[in-house]
Amino acid sequence: MSAKAWGGRFQEPTDKRVERFTESISFDARLAEVDIRGSKAHSAMLAEVGLITPAERDQLHATLDQIGAEIERGEMVWKTELEDVHMHIESALIARLGDVGRKLHTGRSRNDQVSTDLKLYVRDAIDHVDHLLDQVQRSFVDRSDRDLDVVLPGYTHMQRAQPVCAVHYWLCYCEKFQRDRDRLADCRKRVNVSPLGAAALAGTSLPIDRHKSAELLGFADVAANSLDVSSDRDYLIEFTAALSLIAVHLSTLAEEWILWCTTEFNMLHLPDAFTTGSSIMPQKKNPDVLELIRGKTARVVGALQQLFVLVKGLPLAYNRDLQEDKLAVFQAYDTVVASLELTAEIVRRAELKRDAIHARLEDGFLDATTLMEYLIRCGVPMRSGHEIVGKLVGDCEARKCRLADLTLAELQAACPAIKEDVKNSLGSHNVVKALQSYGSGGFGPVKDQLAKWKTRFA
Ligand code: ARG
Numbered sequence: 001m002s003a004k005a006w007g008g009r010f011q012e013p014t015d016k017r018v019e020r021f022t023e024s025i026s027f028d029a030r031l032a033e034v035d036i037r038g039s040k041a042h043s044a045m046l047a048e049v050g051l052i053t054p055a056e057r058d059q060l061h062a063t064l065d066q067i068g069a070e071i072e073r074g075e076m077v078w079k080t081e082l083e084d085v086h087m088h089i090e091s092a093l094i095a096r097l098g099d100v101g102r103k104l105h106t107g108r109s110r111n112d113q114v115s116t117d118l119k120l121y122v123r124d125a126i127d128h129v130d131h132l133l134d135q136v137q138r139s140f141v142d143r144s145d146r147d148l149d150v151v152l153p154g155y156t157h158m159q160r161a162q163p164v165c166a167v168h169y170w171l172c173y174c175e176k177f178q179r180d181r182d183r184l185a186d187c188r189k190r191v192n193v194s195p196l197g198a199a200a201l202a203g204t205s206l207p208i209d210r211h212k213s214a215e216l217l218g219f220a221d222v223a224a225n226s227l228d229v230s231s232d233r234d235y236l237i238e239f240t241a242a243l244s245l246i247a248v249h250l251s252t253l254a255e256e257w258i259l260w261c262t263t264e265f266n267m268l269h270l271p272d273a274f275t276t277g278s279s280i281m282p283q284k285k286n287p288d289v290l291e292l293i294r295g296k297t298a299r300v301v302g303a304l305q306q307l308f309v310l311v312k313g314l315p316l317a318y319n320r321d322l323q324e325d326k327l328a329v330f331q332a333y334d335t336v337v338a339s340l341e342l343t344a345e346i347v348r349r350a351e352l353k354r355d356a357i358h359a360r361l362e363d364g365f366l367d368a369t370t371l372m373e374y375l376i377r378c379g380v381p382m383r384s385g386h387e388i389v390g391k392l393v394g395d396c397e398a399r400k401c402r403l404a405d406l407t408l409a410e411l412q413a414a415c416p417a418i419k420e421d422v423k424n425s426l427g428s429h430n431v432v433k434a435l436q437s438y439g440s441g442g443f444g445p446v447k448d449q450l451a452k453w454k455t456r457f458a
Contacts, residue, residue: 034120041216115195132340139347140170160364163428164441194219198229201317230317247300254290303332378417
C-alpha cells in the first residue's frame with residue numbers, strides 16, 4: 001500500500017519541495033492531545049452504531065492513549081512527508097493495529113477532524129485565558145485596600161483633568177477585562193458546537209451518530225450543515241478578535257505605566273525583576289516588559305487581520321488555505337497568555353510613589369471642575385460658572401498660584417454667590433471626597449464598587 005493515506009491514485013511520489021511547502025506538522029503538533037480526544041470519541045461512536053466492534057474500539061482507544069503518551073514524552077518523530085499531526089497519529093495507529101487502525105477514519109474526513117481539533121483546542125484556550133484574566137483582575141482588587149487613600153491625577157488628552165482614587169484606575173481595568181471575559185464566554189458558545197461527522201463537505205452515507213460523538217466530547221450542540229462545517233472559521237476570528245481587545249487593553253495599561261515610571265511623571269516603581277538595564281547607560285532601569293506587552297499587541301491584531309484576509313473570498317467548502325489559520329490563532333493565543341501572566345505579577349508588585357504623587361497633586365487645577373459645580377449649586381448657570389472659573393484659572397496662572405490660594409474676598413469678587421464653604425470644593429482630596437455620582441472616582445463610589453468586586457472574588 002501507498003505510504004501516503006491518500007496515495008492510491010498517484011503514479012509518482014510527491015516532490016520533496018511540495019512536502020515541505022504543504023506540511024503543517026511544524027505548527028499543528030500541539031493539536032495531538034485534542035486529536036486523540038476527538039478520535040476516541042469518534043471511534044466510541046463507531047462502535048455504538050456497529051461500524052466497528054467493541055473489541056476494535058478498545059484496541060483503538062488503548063493504542064491512541066499509548067501514542068498520546070509517547071507524544072507527550074517527546075518520543076514521536078515528526079516527519080514532513082506525513083504532513084500533519086492527524087496523519088502522524090493515524091499512521092502510528094495503522095503501524096500498530098493494521099486493519100483495525102485503518103477503520104478509525106470511517107465516516108469522517110480530515111476537514112471535520114481539523115475543525116473538531118481546533119474547537120476542542122480553542123475551548124480549552126478560552127478557559128485558560130479566562131482564568132488568566134481572573135488572575136489579573138484579582139491582582140488589581142487584592143492591592144486596592146493598600147491604595148485606598150491614594151489620589152491620582154486623571155487625564156484627558158494627556159492633560160491633567162480631575163483627580164480620582166487610585167483604586168478607580170485599578171477597577172477601570174477590572175471592568176475592561178470583565179468585558180473581555182464576557183466576550184470570550186459568548187464566543188465559547190459558538191466554539192462549543194460539534195463539527196465531527198460532517199466528513200469532507202457532504203456528510204456520509206454511513207449510519208454515524210453525530211450527536212453521540214458530540215456528547216462524548218462535551219459539545220453542547222451539533223453543527224447542522226456539513227458544507228458550513230468545512231468552511232467555517234468564524235469561531236477562530238471571534239476568538240482572535242477577543243484576544244485582540246485583551247491585547248489592546250493590556251497595551252493601554254502598559255503605555256500608561258511606562259509613562260508613570262518616567263522621571264517626568266514619577267508615579268510608579270516597578271520591581272527590579274520585571275525591568276531591564278542598558279548596555280551602555282549604567283543608571284538605566286527600563287520598562288521593557290511593559291514595552292513588549294504593548295509591542296506584541298501588534299502580533300495579536302496582525303493575526304486577526306491575517307485570518308480575515310485568509311477567509312475573504314474563499315469558496316465553499318474546505319480549501320487548503322485554511323491550514324494557515326492555526327499559525328495566526330496560536331500566535332495570538334501564545335502572545336496574550338504570556339502577556340497576561342506577566343501583567344498579573346507586575347500589577348501585584350508595582351508600587352505607587354505616594355510622596356511624589358502627593359507633592360504634585362495640586363498642580364494643574366484638578367479642582368476647577370468641582371469649583372464650577374459648587375457655583376452651580378449656588379444657583380449660577382453652568383455656562384456662566386464655567387466662564388467664571390476659567391477666568392479665575394487664568395488669574396491664578398498669571399500669579400503662579402492655585403485656586404485654593406485665593407482669598408474668600410477674591411473669589412467673591414469673581415462671583416458674589418460664593419460662601420465660606422467653598423473651601424470644601426478646593427484641593428484634590430476635597431474633590432475626591434465630593435465626587436458622588438454612580439461610577440465616579442470619588443472615595444464613596446469607588447469603595448462601593450470595590451466591595452462588589454470583592455464579593456465577586458470572595
Ligand atoms: N493539515 C491540514 C489542515 O490543517 C489538514 C486538512 C487537509 N485536508 C485536506 N482535504 N487536504 O487544514
